[in-house]
Amino acid sequence: MPAGLLHALDGELADLSTEREQFFAVQQSKVARLLYAIEHGHIAILAAMFDLSKRAVVLTGATGHIGPTVLRAYLGQGAHVAIPVRDEARGAAIRDSLGDLAGTPEDPRVIVRAADPGNRAAMEAFVEQVLRAWGRLDVVANLIGGYAASDASSGDLAAYRAYWDQKVATIVTATTACLRPMRARGHGRVVNVASTAALKGEKGAAGYAMANAALLRWTESLAEEVKREGITANCVLPRIIDNPENRAAMPKADPSRWATAAEVAAIVVFLSTDEASGITGAAIPILART
Numbered sequence: 001m002p003a004g005l006l007h008a009l010d011g012e013l014a015d016l017s018t019e020r021e022q023f024f025a026v027q028q029s030k031v032a033r034l035l036y037a038i039e040h041g042h043i044a045i046l047a048a049m050f051d052l053s054k055r056a057v058v059l060t061g062a063t064g065h066i067g068p069t070v071l072r073a074y075l076g077q078g079a080h081v082a083i084p085v086r087d088e089a090r091g092a093a094i095r096d097s098l099g100d101l102a103g104t105p106e107d108p109r110v111i112v113r114a115a116d117p118g119n120r121a122a123m124e125a126f127v128e129q130v131l132r133a134w135g136r137l138d139v140v141a142n143l144i145g146g147y148a149a150s151d152a153s154s155g156d157l158a159a160y161r162a163y164w165d166q167k168v169a170t171i172v173t174a175t176t177a178c179l180r181p182m183r184a185r186g187h188g189r190v191v192n193v194a195s196t197a198a199l200k201g202e203k204g205a206a207g208y209a210m211a212n213a214a215l216l217r218w219t220e221s222l223a224e225e226v227k228r229e230g231i232t233a234n235c236v237l238p239r240i241i242d243n244p245e246n247r248a249a250m251p252k253a254d255p256s257r258w259a260t261a262a263e264v265a266a267i268v269v270f271l272s273t274d275e276a277s278g279i280t281g282a283a284i285p286i287l288a289r290t
């Protein structure tokens with residue numbers, strides 16, 4: 001190849017390389033600006049997308065590990081939240097920890113009242129209190145539960161029944177008390193927290209798996225019954241959630257693999273939004289990084 005041509009090609013290549021560097025520099029700065037906007041503006045964007053400011057939520061099981069995080073996630077989207085508790089002191093402690101977020105006595109954004117979620121009459125009265133305070137009830141989210149070991153091989157019916165009472169009877173009772181105002185308005189969201197054990201039995205946790213499966217089947221049946229009334233009913237199924245109890249029980253495990261309370265809360269709150277109207281009768285596993 002003539003030396004002149006080689007020289008010209010060399011020059012072209014140098015120009016192309018400069019242009020490439022300039023192009024990447026511009027794109028990188030665009031990406032950096034976009035990331036900055038997302039990082040600093042995402043809460044506002046989410047709040048604008050999922051506006052729950054006209055919605056009243058009944059939240060059961062709020063006194064447990066993930067309860068306060070789910071409560072704050074709802075408040076972050078503008079919702080009003082009513083909490084039935086068995087232990088008034090625990091309920092009051094949660095409300096007090098919220099400070100201004102809980103609203104004022106004249107205009108409360110959070111109501112905490114003593115009412116056993118498993119008692120139908122108590123829950124009917126609680127629902128009346130919510131309607132008197134806010135004139136509406138749009139969402140019921142049930143976090144009630146806990147873990148209970150029971151072998152399949154022992155056939156321990158008393159243990160199975162006890163967990164069924166704790167998980168299924170409570171959530172079914174609380175939810176059905178909330179359905180009347182939802183049906184009257186033609187709008188509602190039911191979100192139940194079950195477990196991946198609803199999908200497959202687990203060694204040493206027969207009653208837990210059976211009750212979670214029953215809750216899932218009940219939720220699916222409810223979803224079918226109310227699907228043309230503007231009401232959705234869904235289950236989320238965490239496998240394991242990071243909390244001090246689980247860390248103490250499994251000291252050798254890597255808790256960063258487990259779902260965080262915030263990860264569970266985000267899905268519970270999303271299923272409560274108007275935008276989630278197309279999802280009903282679903283069982284959404286939250287496996288996180290396990």
Ligand SMILES: NC(=O)c1ccc[n+]([C@@H]2O[C@H](COP(=O)([O-])OP(=O)(O)OC[C@H]3O[C@@H](n4cnc5c(N)ncnc54)[C@H](OP(=O)(O)O)[C@@H]3O)[C@@H](O)[C@H]2O)c1
Nearest residue numbers: 061062063064065066086143144145146195238239240241
């Ligand atoms: N933690 C996990 O790794 C994991 C994994 C999969 C699924 N889940 C499920 O996720 C949900 C939330 O988890 P969490 O860790 O926040 O649960 P948690 O700390 O055990 O909290 C349980 C909540 O349920 C309430 N509760 C328990 N028995 C009740 C009963 N008989 N009647 C009325 N309320 C009752 C408790 O209220 P009191 O304060 O009145 O006792 C408490 O508010 C639970 O349903 C749990 O089963 C958890």
